[in-house]
Amino acid sequence: MLFTSGLIQIDKTAQVPVYLQICNGIIGLIRQGTLKPGTALPGSRVLAALLKIHRKTVVAAYDELYAQSWVDVYARKGIFVAKNLPDVSPRAIGTTPNKNAYPNKTFFEVPQKVPYPELFATDNPRTLVFDDGFPDIRIAPVELMLREYRRFANYHFTQKYLTYGPEQGSVNLRTQLARFLGETRGLQVNADDILITKGSQMAIYLCAQILLGKNDVVIAADPGYPGANETFEHTGAKMQLVPVDEHGISLDAVEAICRQKKVKLVYVIPHHHRPTTVTLSAERRMRLLELARKYKFAIIEDDYDYDFHYASSPILPLASADYDGCVIYVGSFCKTIAPxxxxxxxxxxxxxxxxxxxxxxxxxxxxxxLLEEAIANLLKNGDIGRHLKKANKLYRERRDLLCTLLREQLGQYLSFKIPDGGFAVWVKYADGFSPQEVSEKAAVMGLTLNDGRDYFYDNNPAHQYVRLGFASLNNKEIREAVDILGAVFKKLS
Amino acid sequence: MLFTSGLIQIDKTAQVPVYLQICNGIIGLIRQGTLKPGTALPGSRVLAALLKIHRKTVVAAYDELYAQSWVDVYARKGIFVAKNLPDVSPRAIGTTPNKNAYPNKTFFEVPQKVPYPELFATDNPRTLVFDDGFPDIRIAPVELMLREYRRFANYHFTQKYLTYGPEQGSVNLRTQLARFLGETRGLQVNADDILITKGSQMAIYLCAQILLGKNDVVIAADPGYPGANETFEHTGAKMQLVPVDEHGISLDAVEAICRQKKVKLVYVIPHHHRPTTVTLSAERRMRLLELARKYKFAIIEDDYDYDFHYASSPILPLASADYDGCVIYVGSFCKTIAPxxxxxxxxxxxxxxxxxxxxxxxxxxxxxxLLEEAIANLLKNGDIGRHLKKANKLYRERRDLLCTLLREQLGQYLSFKIPDGGFAVWVKYADGFSPQEVSEKAAVMGLTLNDGRDYFYDNNPAHQYVRLGFASLNNKEIREAVDILGAVFKKLS
Structure with a gap:
C-alpha cells in the first residue's frame, strides 16, 4: 500500500506526545487491517518528510512500536509490520464470551459474618460539616510528602523500595519513629519494638485477632469508640463496659469486673477519650498498670491524638511507665498528615x-x-514536628473560637467543657432538644452533624450528646455553622 | 540582650532554606535560655542588615516562628519571644520516665495463633538470584507513577483523596479496571463488582475469612501456593489436595472429594499454575464450572499473571464464562508495576x-x-497496556535465553517444559541431585536459588523440583547464573 500522510493524524497541541500519536496511529492502521502483517513501513526520513516532523520523532515512534512487538526490524532491509501481531484476542472457553449481566448474587452461600461497619456513600455532600473530629486536610503537609516522592524519581535509590520489603515496615521509618516517640513521649523503644500498620485501626485488628477468642472478656469505656468495640466483638469476644468521668474510665468498675471473671484486654484512649475528650489522670494511669499486673490483662493504649494538646503539657503515655510488658501502644499519622x-x-x-x-x-x-520512606524522611527532617506545632496553634484558635461562640450564642441550649486537646467538643444538649431532630433540621439548612448515635454502646440518641469537630473548619465556617445551629435551636424551642 | 550576628549561623550552600536556618537558630537560642520569654527580637530590617540577607527572608523566618508559636506579635510594638513557650516537656506519670530497657516479652500471654509465614530478613544479600518468579523492578514504570503523583501536587484537585475515602477503593480505579478487564479478559463487569485490595493476598485473606470456618473443606492443587493454603488453614479449614498434570488440576480428583464431603471452596491458578506453570485447559475450565454448580462450592480464580503470556493467546478466565456467580476472580498489579x-x-x-x-x-x-488514583490514570492513559506489551517482549526473550542455555549447557542435569508465560521455569533435577545440596553449593558461589521447599504441601525437597525465575534477570545475569549452576552440578557429579 502507499503510505500517505493523511493516514496518520498529528495534533501538536495535544497532551499525548507526537511520537506516541504516530505509534498509536500505526497500531490503529494495523488493527483495522489497513497495514497487513509483513507490510514494509516507510523509512524514518521518508515518514518524517511526509508528516513534516523531525526524524528523531519518527525513530522514537518506531522504537515504541518495536518495543511493543508491532513491527519486526531486519538489518539493512527495513521495518515491517510484525508477522505475529501482539494484539491477539484471548480464546474463549466453551461458548461465546459472557454477554449476560454480571450475576448480582453468588451461587454459593455467603455467611453474614460482618454485620456492622456501615459503608461510606461514594459522594460526600458538599455542605458544612461538624465532623467527629478530623484534621483540616487543607493544611495537610501534602507538598512535603510529594517532595519526598519527587526525590524517589531518582531511580536507583528507589529500586530497593519496589520489591518485597520487610513486613514489619520500613526500617528507616521504625528507626525515626522510635526516636520521635522517645523525644515526645519518653518511650524508650527501638525499631524492633514497632510494627508499622495501615492506621491505628489495623493495629487494633491485629491485636484483637491474636489475643482474643470466643467469649473472652474485653473492657472498654461507655461512651466509647465503636470502631474498636466492633473489631473486638468480631473475634467472638464479649464487651464489658465501664463508665467514664472527668478523670477518665472508672478503675473501680474495671477492678470489680476483674474480681468476677478473667479479663483478657482493657482498651483505653487516655488522651482526649473519644467521645468525651477527658484525659485519664496520672493516678488512674498508675492504678491501671497495677491492675494489669495483678489480673494479667493486656492494655491497648490508643493514643491517636497525643500530639494535639492545647491547654497544658500532656501526661506521658501508660507505655512509658510500663516496665513489665502490659501495654500495647497504638498511634497513627492519619490525624497528623491526613486521614x-x-x-x-x-x-x-x-x-x-x-x-x-x-x-x-x-x-x-x-x-x-515508598510512603513509609517518605514519612520517615519527614520525621527525620523535623517537618512533622514543625507541622504539628503549626497545626496545634491553628486548632487551639479554632477550639477557642468555637467554645466562645457556643457559650455566647448557644449557652441556653447546650453545655460543654473546653477540651484540653484533640479535634472536637463534647456537647450536651439541654433537656427537650433531641439530637436526631437537631441533626435533621440542620441538614435542611446546610449543616451536617451527628444525630446522637455512635457514642454510646446502646446507640441510643436519647443520651443528648454530640461531638462537634472544630479542627477541620476555618473561622468563617465555624461562625456559619454556629449560626445555623442557633437558628435550628430557635426553631425547635 | 544585644542581638549580634554571630548568634545565628547561616550556610547559604546548605540544603535547609536560609529562612528555616534563621528560624531554627532562634528556636535554639530560646531553648538554651539565651533568648528569654518576653525578649524583644530585632525588627526585620535590622536583622536583615545584621545577617546580610534579604529582608523578605527574615520576614519568612519570623512568620515561621509565629506559626510555630515561638514568638508573639504585637501591632506597632514588634516581635517578642512568646511568654508561653510551645516547647513544654510532657509530664511524667508516677515515677521518672522509663529508663529501663523496653521489655522483650509481654506480661500477658500471647497465643501462638500464626505459626507459619516466615518473616523476611531485613537485608537481602546482594547476590545473583533465581527467584520464585518476580518481575524486573528495573523496568517498573515508576517514572510514570511518580508523574501522576507530581500531578497531585495540584492541591485542590488532590484534597478529596486525602480524607476518608470509599472502602471499596477509588471509583476511578474501579471504573478503569472494569474497562480493562472487559478488553483483556472478556469480563463484563462494572465498578460495583470490584473491591480494590492490597495485592491479591488481601483478596484471598478476605474471602477466606468470610467464607470459611473450622473444619470446612478447601481443595487446592499439590504442588501449589503455600501463601494461599496457609491463609485458608488459618481459618481452621482443612485442605484437601489434588494432583496437577500438564492440563492443570485433576477434576476427577476434585469430583471424588465432592462426592464424599461438602466442599466449600476450590482454589485454582488457571494461567501458569504456581509452581508448575501449566495452563488449565478450556475443557477443564468448563467442567470445573459445572462441578461448582453441581456441588455448590465457591471458586477462587487467582489469575495474578494473566497479563504475561508469550507463546499463544491466553484462554479467557473462568469468571468470563460464569453466569451464575460461582467464581471469585482475583488479580493484582504487583507483578505489572512492582511487588x-x-x-x-x-x-x-x-x-x-x-x-x-x-x-x-x-x-x-x-x-x-492517592496510589489508587495514580494507577487509575495509568490504566486510562494506556500506560499500563503499553508497559505490559514491552515487558512481555522482554520476558519472552529472557525465557527463551534461559531455556536455551538450560537445554544446551545443563540438559544432562535437569529437564523442563518451556512455560507459555509467567516468570519462571519449573525444573526437575536428574536423579541423584538434591535441591538442598545444589542450593547450598550455589550460595557459596554467589547464586541464590530455592532448595526444593515451598512447592509441595509436605515441604519435602525430595521431590527434586525447583522454580527458576527468569524475568528479573537480564541476559548477562541469566548467563552468569546458568554458568554457576553448571559448575555446581559438575562439582556434585
Missing part, C-alpha cells in the same frame, strides 16, 4: 510483634514502602 | 463484595487513595 494517608503503628514486646507481623503478612504482605 | 506497589483486586457478586468490604474496613479502613 487518607494510612500510616499507623503499634509498639509492643517482641513476642506480640512477631505474631502480629505474621498475621499482617497473611493479610496484605506489607505496607506501602 | 512493592500493593494494588490488587477481586471481582465477585454484590453479596460477597459487601461482606469483604466491611471486613476490609475493619482491618485497615481503606486503601491508599
Amino acid at each position: 487518607g494517608i494510612r500510616i499507623g503503628f503499634m509498639v509492643a514486646p517482641a513476642n506480640l510483634i512477631i505474631q502480629t507481623t505474621r498475621l499482617r503478612k497473611m493479610i496484605d504482605r506489607q505496607g506501602e514502602h | 512493592g506497589i500493593r494494588i490488587g483486586f477481586m471481582v465477585a457478586p454484590a453479596n460477597l463484595i459487601i461482606q469483604t468490604t466491611r471486613l476490609r474496613k475493619m482491618i485497615d479502613r481503606q486503601g491508599e487513595h
Whole structure:
C-alpha cells in the first residue's frame, strides 16, 4: 500500500506526545487491517518528510512500536509490520464470551459474618460539616510528602523500595519513629519494638485477632469508640463496659469486673477519650498498670491524638511507665498528615510483634514502602514536628473560637467543657432538644452533624450528646455553622 | 540582650532554606535560655542588615516562628519571644520516665495463633538470584507513577483523596479496571463488582475469612501456593489436595472429594499454575464450572499473571464464562508495576463484595487513595497496556535465553517444559541431585536459588523440583547464573 500522510493524524497541541500519536496511529492502521502483517513501513526520513516532523520523532515512534512487538526490524532491509501481531484476542472457553449481566448474587452461600461497619456513600455532600473530629486536610503537609516522592524519581535509590520489603515496615521509618516517640513521649523503644500498620485501626485488628477468642472478656469505656468495640466483638469476644468521668474510665468498675471473671484486654484512649475528650489522670494511669499486673490483662493504649494538646503539657503515655510488658501502644499519622494517608503503628514486646507481623503478612504482605520512606524522611527532617506545632496553634484558635461562640450564642441550649486537646467538643444538649431532630433540621439548612448515635454502646440518641469537630473548619465556617445551629435551636424551642 | 550576628549561623550552600536556618537558630537560642520569654527580637530590617540577607527572608523566618508559636506579635510594638513557650516537656506519670530497657516479652500471654509465614530478613544479600518468579523492578514504570503523583501536587484537585475515602477503593480505579478487564479478559463487569485490595493476598485473606470456618473443606492443587493454603488453614479449614498434570488440576480428583464431603471452596491458578506453570485447559475450565454448580462450592480464580503470556493467546478466565456467580476472580498489579506497589483486586457478586468490604474496613479502613488514583490514570492513559506489551517482549526473550542455555549447557542435569508465560521455569533435577545440596553449593558461589521447599504441601525437597525465575534477570545475569549452576552440578557429579 502507499503510505500517505493523511493516514496518520498529528495534533501538536495535544497532551499525548507526537511520537506516541504516530505509534498509536500505526497500531490503529494495523488493527483495522489497513497495514497487513509483513507490510514494509516507510523509512524514518521518508515518514518524517511526509508528516513534516523531525526524524528523531519518527525513530522514537518506531522504537515504541518495536518495543511493543508491532513491527519486526531486519538489518539493512527495513521495518515491517510484525508477522505475529501482539494484539491477539484471548480464546474463549466453551461458548461465546459472557454477554449476560454480571450475576448480582453468588451461587454459593455467603455467611453474614460482618454485620456492622456501615459503608461510606461514594459522594460526600458538599455542605458544612461538624465532623467527629478530623484534621483540616487543607493544611495537610501534602507538598512535603510529594517532595519526598519527587526525590524517589531518582531511580536507583528507589529500586530497593519496589520489591518485597520487610513486613514489619520500613526500617528507616521504625528507626525515626522510635526516636520521635522517645523525644515526645519518653518511650524508650527501638525499631524492633514497632510494627508499622495501615492506621491505628489495623493495629487494633491485629491485636484483637491474636489475643482474643470466643467469649473472652474485653473492657472498654461507655461512651466509647465503636470502631474498636466492633473489631473486638468480631473475634467472638464479649464487651464489658465501664463508665467514664472527668478523670477518665472508672478503675473501680474495671477492678470489680476483674474480681468476677478473667479479663483478657482493657482498651483505653487516655488522651482526649473519644467521645468525651477527658484525659485519664496520672493516678488512674498508675492504678491501671497495677491492675494489669495483678489480673494479667493486656492494655491497648490508643493514643491517636497525643500530639494535639492545647491547654497544658500532656501526661506521658501508660507505655512509658510500663516496665513489665502490659501495654500495647497504638498511634497513627492519619490525624497528623491526613486521614487518607494510612500510616499507623503499634509498639509492643517482641513476642506480640512477631505474631502480629505474621498475621499482617497473611493479610496484605506489607505496607506501602515508598510512603513509609517518605514519612520517615519527614520525621527525620523535623517537618512533622514543625507541622504539628503549626497545626496545634491553628486548632487551639479554632477550639477557642468555637467554645466562645457556643457559650455566647448557644449557652441556653447546650453545655460543654473546653477540651484540653484533640479535634472536637463534647456537647450536651439541654433537656427537650433531641439530637436526631437537631441533626435533621440542620441538614435542611446546610449543616451536617451527628444525630446522637455512635457514642454510646446502646446507640441510643436519647443520651443528648454530640461531638462537634472544630479542627477541620476555618473561622468563617465555624461562625456559619454556629449560626445555623442557633437558628435550628430557635426553631425547635 | 544585644542581638549580634554571630548568634545565628547561616550556610547559604546548605540544603535547609536560609529562612528555616534563621528560624531554627532562634528556636535554639530560646531553648538554651539565651533568648528569654518576653525578649524583644530585632525588627526585620535590622536583622536583615545584621545577617546580610534579604529582608523578605527574615520576614519568612519570623512568620515561621509565629506559626510555630515561638514568638508573639504585637501591632506597632514588634516581635517578642512568646511568654508561653510551645516547647513544654510532657509530664511524667508516677515515677521518672522509663529508663529501663523496653521489655522483650509481654506480661500477658500471647497465643501462638500464626505459626507459619516466615518473616523476611531485613537485608537481602546482594547476590545473583533465581527467584520464585518476580518481575524486573528495573523496568517498573515508576517514572510514570511518580508523574501522576507530581500531578497531585495540584492541591485542590488532590484534597478529596486525602480524607476518608470509599472502602471499596477509588471509583476511578474501579471504573478503569472494569474497562480493562472487559478488553483483556472478556469480563463484563462494572465498578460495583470490584473491591480494590492490597495485592491479591488481601483478596484471598478476605474471602477466606468470610467464607470459611473450622473444619470446612478447601481443595487446592499439590504442588501449589503455600501463601494461599496457609491463609485458608488459618481459618481452621482443612485442605484437601489434588494432583496437577500438564492440563492443570485433576477434576476427577476434585469430583471424588465432592462426592464424599461438602466442599466449600476450590482454589485454582488457571494461567501458569504456581509452581508448575501449566495452563488449565478450556475443557477443564468448563467442567470445573459445572462441578461448582453441581456441588455448590465457591471458586477462587487467582489469575495474578494473566497479563504475561508469550507463546499463544491466553484462554479467557473462568469468571468470563460464569453466569451464575460461582467464581471469585482475583488479580493484582504487583507483578505489572512492582511487588512493592500493593494494588490488587477481586471481582465477585454484590453479596460477597459487601461482606469483604466491611471486613476490609475493619482491618485497615481503606486503601491508599492517592496510589489508587495514580494507577487509575495509568490504566486510562494506556500506560499500563503499553508497559505490559514491552515487558512481555522482554520476558519472552529472557525465557527463551534461559531455556536455551538450560537445554544446551545443563540438559544432562535437569529437564523442563518451556512455560507459555509467567516468570519462571519449573525444573526437575536428574536423579541423584538434591535441591538442598545444589542450593547450598550455589550460595557459596554467589547464586541464590530455592532448595526444593515451598512447592509441595509436605515441604519435602525430595521431590527434586525447583522454580527458576527468569524475568528479573537480564541476559548477562541469566548467563552468569546458568554458568554457576553448571559448575555446581559438575562439582556434585
